[in-house]
Amino acid sequence: MGKYVKKTGQRRQEERRLSVRAEQRDPPDYDKLTELLIRLSLRQSSTPGDRTAPEATRHPGTMSRPGVE
Helix, strand or coil: CCCCCCCCCCCCHHHCCCCCCCCCCCCCCHHHHHHHHHHHHHHHHHCCCCCCCCHHHHCHHHCCCCCCC
16 A cells, blocks of 8 residues: 545645735715614614513414414
8 A cells, every 4th residue: 555645636735825905995885874774763663562562462463372273
């Protein structure tokens, strides 16, 4: 038997050639982000139902009754 040789097809670390490129992106549009945050906040505050209410009082039709299948 001969010497064991890995057959992974990968190069050793010292044989690898790596390059890093910078990607230029546009800065975020804070006006649009602020408007979106305000709209989401208003939508959540205007939804019916108290978020602290128990599930059974908010959606009684979706709860199953004990003993009824």
